[in-house]
Amino acid sequence: MSESKTTAAAASQNGPSQDRPVQNGSSNDGPSPAPHNSAPSEATPLPAIDAGIDQEREYVAALYRRLDQLREENHRQLAKVRATGAVGTMQNISERDAFATMYEDRLAQLSAVDDRLVFGRLDLDNGDCRYIGRIGLTSEARQRLMLDWRAPEAGVFYQATAFDRHGVRRRRHLLLKRRSVQGLEDEVLDATVLDEGTENHGDGALLAALKARRTGQMGDIVATIQSEQDGIIRADRSGVLVVQGGPGTGKTAVALHRAAYLLYAHRERLKSAGVLIVGPNSTFMSYIERVLPSLGETGVVMSSLADLYPGVRSVEEPDPQVAELKGRLDWVQIIGEAVAHRRRNIPQPREVVVEGVKVTVTPKMVKRGIDRAKATGKAYNEARSTFVKVMVKEIAEKVERVLQQRSAGNDADRSYLAEDVRQSRDVRVLLNLCWMPRTPQALLEDLFAKPDYLADVAPGLTAAERQLLRREPGSAFTVADAPLLDEAAELLGELDESAGRDEARRKHTREKDLENARKAVENAAPQLEEMGIEGFLDAEAIADLNADRGVRMTASERAGVDRTWTYGHIVVDEAQELSPMQWHVLMRRCPLKSFTAVGDIAQGSSASAARSWEAAFAPFVGDRLRVEELTVNYRTPRNIVQLAEQVAAANGLEITSLRTVREGDHEPIIEHCDDAAALVPAATEAVAAEHSRLGEGIIAVIAPVTEIGALRRSLQETFGKRVGTGAGSMTQDVVALTADEAKGLEFDGVVLVEPAGLLQEAGGRVGSLYVAMTRSTQSLRVITSRSLPAGF
Numbered sequence: 207m208s209e210s211k212t213t214a215a216a217a218s219q220n221g222p223s224q225d226r227p228v229q230n231g232s233s234n235d236g237p238s239p240a241p242h243n244s245a246p247s248e249a250t251p252l253p254a255i256d257a258g259i260d261q262e263r264e265y266v267a268a269l270y271r272r273l274d275q276l277r278e279e280n281h282r283q284l285a286k287v288r289a290t291g292a293v294g295t296m297q298n299i300s301e302r303d304a305f306a307t308m309y310e311d312r313l314a315q316l317s318a319v320d321d322r323l324v325f326g327r328l329d330l331d332n333g334d335c336r337y338i339g340r341i342g343l344t345s346e347a348r349q350r351l352m353l354d355w356r357a358p359e360a361g362v363f364y365q366a367t368a369f370d371r372h373g374v375r376r377r378r379h380l381l382l383k384r385r386s387v388q389g390l391e392d393e394v395l396d397a398t399v400l401d402e403g404t405e406n407h408g409d410g411a412l413l414a415a416l417k418a419r420r421t422g423q424m425g426d427i428v429a430t431i432q433s434e435q436d437g438i439i440r441a442d443r444s445g446v447l448v449v450q451g452g453p454g455t456g457k458t459a460v461a462l463h464r465a466a467y468l469l470y471a472h473r474e475r476l477k478s479a480g481v482l483i484v485g486p487n488s489t490f491m492s493y494i495e496r497v498l499p500s501l502g503e504t505g506v507v508m509s510s511l512a513d514l515y516p517g518v519r520s521v522e523e524p525d526p527q528v529a530e531l532k533g534r535l536d537w538v539q540i541i542g543e544a545v546a547h548r549r550r551n552i553p554q555p556r557e558v559v560v561e562g563v564k565v566t567v568t569p570k571m572v573k574r575g576i577d578r579a580k581a582t583g584k585a586y587n588e589a590r591s592t593f594v595k596v597m598v599k600e601i602a603e604k605v606e607r608v609l610q611q612r613s614a615g616n617d618a619d620r621s622y623l624a625e626d627v628r629q630s631r632d633v634r635v636l637l638n639l640c641w642m643p644r645t646p647q648a649l650l651e652d653l654f655a656k657p658d659y660l661a662d663v664a665p666g667l668t669a670a671e672r673q674l675l676r677r678e679p680g681s682a683f684t685v686a687d688a689p690l691l692d693e694a695a696e697l698l699g700e701l702d703e704s705a706g707r708d709e710a711r712r713k714h715t716r717e718k719d720l721e722n723a724r725k726a727v728e729n730a731a732p733q734l735e736e737m738g739i740e741g742f743l744d745a746e747a748i749a750d751l752n753a754d755r756g757v758r759m760t761a762s763e764r765a766g767v768d769r770t771w772t773y774g775h776i777v778v779d780e781a782q783e784l785s786p787m788q789w790h791v792l793m794r795r796c797p798l799k800s801f802t803a804v805g806d807i808a809q810g811s812s813a814s815a816a817r818s819w820e821a822a823f824a825p826f827v828g829d830r831l832r833v834e835e836l837t838v839n840y841r842t843p844r845n846i847v848q849l850a851e852q853v854a855a856a857n858g859l860e861i862t863s864l865r866t867v868r869e870g871d872h873e874p875i876i877e878h879c880d881d882a883a884a885l886v887p888a889a890t891e892a893v894a895a896e897h898s899r900l901g902e903g904i905i906a907v908i909a910p911v912t913e914i915g916a917l918r919r920s921l922q923e924t925f926g927k928r929v930g931t932g933a934g935s936m937t938q939d940v941v942a943l944t945a946d947e948a949k950g951l952e953f954d955g956v957v958l959v960e961p962a963g964l965l966q967e968a969g970g971r972v973g974s975l976y977v978a979m980t981r982s983t984q985s986l987r988v989i990t991s992r993s994l995p996a997g998f
């Protein structure tokens with residue numbers, strides 16, 4: 207086997223040169239070693255194919271030494287940059303800050319990948335050997351020590367099988383706990399090298415990963431990505447890719463690894479535009495928040511559907527009928543009408559008084575003003591300033607004519623007149639009457655509070671539907687309102703009349719900043735390349751720092767607060783739940799229409815849930831979507847899946863039966879209570895029973911909305927602080943959730959309360975119940991006081 211051969215090949219295939227992925231250390235060439243640090247010596251040999259655990263430990267220790275060395279070097283550089291202080295020109299200060307930011311980012315990344323840095327080794331037919339890890343590492347002399355799992359050459363680690371070996375003789379899994387190698391797992395793919403008596407495993411690493419106790423937070427699966435998952439993770443970025451898969455098939459895991467992969471493979475384009483990850487709710491977002499950092503990626507924007515409209519934290523939409531109504535695409539039309547409706551002419555001439563002079567404003571004058579403003583093509587609020595200008599000018603001319611007649615040709619200076627017109631109360635009332643400045647929030651409040659207004663602009667809604675939408679002004683905005691606010695914001699534009707001008711000025715300054723920053727990056731390039739971190743610093747970052755006067759605002763941070771930001775790629779989880787209006791907004795945020803949507807049509811439970819992927823995407827991309835399917839359930843044991851599938855089928859849900867990886871050591875238990883009052887105490891006792899059945903682990907109680915309050919109180923009385931409350935508290939070992947909240951999550955054991963109630967609250971759609979039944983990795987206990995739904 208030839209070490210240098212491996213290295214050269216790795217370097218040359220580490221991404222297309224015009225789009226070279228560098229941030230993750232795939233080209234980390236060494237800084238000079240700190241004198242006291244024994245760097246991995248060039249002499250650290252690649253262990254031979256028959257290497258045992260001791261030799262692998264040595265090699266892994268060398269990789270960690272290299273990691274530590276890179277860390278130390280970044281620390282040193284950061285300290286040096288910081289020591290220069292805030293001196294020099296603005297440009298100098300921005301550059302210094304950008305360098306500091308770059309070192310900080312790199313340090314954060316190097317720390318994040320510390321746990322189980324390396325997990326695989328490939329031995330190839332040609333004698334080459336490749337180590338696969340979370341990032342790429344090279345030695346000081348630029349020899350490849352370890353490949354980033356996302357590099358094209360690392361792909362075979364996930365794809366090779368005994369039938370299609372891709373030139374792989376053996377795949378070795380290195381099983382690490384933190385930094386220490388605990389075991390090895392070999393899969394010999396080339397039968398000719400199998401000695402008699404050689405044990406050939408395959409699933410050990412996967413099974414070990416699956417058996418691990420749940421922590422309440424999702425972990426990465428980078429060491430055990432399966433081949434069907436890998437194909438999706440590395441699929442082409444363009445267009446809409448839908449990943450359909452039953453519960454536990456790894457859709458969320460695949461979506462997140464795909465985001466990491468795309469950021470690696472298209473670093474330059476995606477770093478500045480950003481990647482958005484959308485999930486169903488904040489509990490889910492905190493459940494998945496650690497996955498990308500553990501893969502060395504921190505620059506993505508994560509948003510739940512409730513946060514889709516920046517600046518408004520919306521609450522649940524309590525009525526599913528209202529949610530469905532607000533989710534219809536008809537709102538594009540309705541809101542367009544609602545905005546246009548705020549612009550109106552006066553029915554007859556109207557007198558206004560300016561500084562004691564009375565003049566008449568005619569509908570013709572107003573029409574001219576409106577037409578001129580509309581012709582600018584600007585958004586409603588922005589076009590209003592043109593309307594105001596035209597009207598003020600015409601009124602001022604009329605006033606002037608009156609004054610001239612009065613003063614019989616006395617040509618006094620009347621330049622102040624326009625200001626007088628603007629200040630006139632009558633004129634201000636008139637202008638607002640014809641063209642009222644509006645915020646999206648006010649527009650929506652009016653629509654829901656004023657039945658006549660809604661009837662005028664939404665003739666397609668029935669009286670009953672309009673009644674459903676009735677709401678008092680000042681009520682909280684809901685998740686279903688977020689896309690409507692977004693649509694209104696798009697049509698209304700900035701309220702502040704000077705915002706347009708400021709924006710133009712800001713753009714001009716940014717162009718200049720960018721130009722300067724590009725020169726600075728060019729100058730610094732050789733030094734950065736030497737340290738193997740050239741991808742970390744870009745002109746955009748320096749320009750950002752300039753604009754924010756030292757306040758650090760990365761592209762992703764800016765994207766998260768800017769409604770008009772457009773992303774390079776959007777990943778949507780639980781995509782079957784999105785309403786057409788939610789898709790409409792997301793499509794606007796990614797004009798390239800580069801999407802990964804993962805979900806399960808069968809799990810759809812929201813009122814707007816898609817019946818098919820084709821139908822969901824037809825209004826936006828026609829039939830231009832690719833649908834891939836995942837078919838193996840890695841979470842739920844076979845016996846629980848069978849029961850869940852039986853219940854789904856008996857209630858009319860079409861599902862494809864899944865293969866399962868876990869056998870299941872515990873049979874599902876069904877407990878009957880005498881009446882509804884006994885449910886809460888029985889569920890509380892069931893938690894203790896499940897804990898003793900499993901020994902340890904997180905037990906979730908999933909219950910109908912009507913029971914959840916009482917249940918939480920009872921659990922808190924019994925288990926105190928062990929009960930998690932809301933987002934981010936899933937690391938406690940008891941948690942009570944509604945079926946909606948449980949979406950996308952998993953637990954060691956599940957206590958399912960009143961399945962008939964769950965079915966009922968979903969209006970008879972069995973999706974929610976199916977979701978709830980498939981959350982467990984080990985055990986399921988059902989508590990019921992009513993007759994069980996069909997299929998149990």
Ligand SMILES: Nc1ncnc2c1ncn2[C@@H]1O[C@H](COP(=O)(O)OP(=O)(O)OP(=O)(O)O)[C@@H](O)[C@H]1O
Nearest residue numbers: 427430431432453454455456457458459840841950
């Ligand atoms: N290749 C893999 N290696 C190890 N674990 C895996 C693998 N694929 C999936 N898993 C694990 O299986 C579980 C289910 O994965 P995930 O939550 O991504 O599934 P899902 O399809 O999104 O499920 P659901 O639709 O039910 O929410 C997770 O614990 C995940 O880590």
